[in-house]
Amino acid sequence: MKRSVIDFWVGVFVLIGIVCIAFLSLQVANITSFKGGSHDTYTLYAKFNNIGSLKANAPVKVSGFTVGRVVAIGLDPKDYQAKVTMQIEKPYQFTTDSSAEIL
Numbered sequence: 001m002k003r004s005v006i007d008f009w010v011g012v013f014v015l016i017g018i019v020c021i022a023f024l025s026l027q028v029a030n031i032t033s034f035k036g037g038s039h040d041t042y043t044l045y046a047k048f049n050n051i052g053s054l055k056a057n058a059p060v061k062v063s064g065f066t067v068g069r070v071v072a073i074g075l076d077p078k079d080y081q082a083k084v085t086m087q088i089e090k091p092y093q094f095t096t097d098s099s100a101e102i103l
Helices: 002-029
Strands: 041-048 059-062 065-075 082-089
Touching: 041 065
Parallel strands: none
Antiparallel strands: 041 082, 059 065, 065 082
């Protein structure tokens, strides 16, 4: 009887460990958002001379808080600048005179 109780608790701790590793892996990969639901989004575009190592699915942050994601990066054929397309959650509204910076 004692052995089965010990085996049970070992199994519980192993399962908790696997769940923690999976959660941390998803957080490090930056592919999930555990906000408890999805928000409606709107699209913003920004042009940059140099985007460095920016990639699609990168977070868009304001004061360290994630407000959206980069969904596409392309080249504007008119002025040959990098055009970044971002999806921003609707609760966060930006004016047309806002500026963006790649860090």
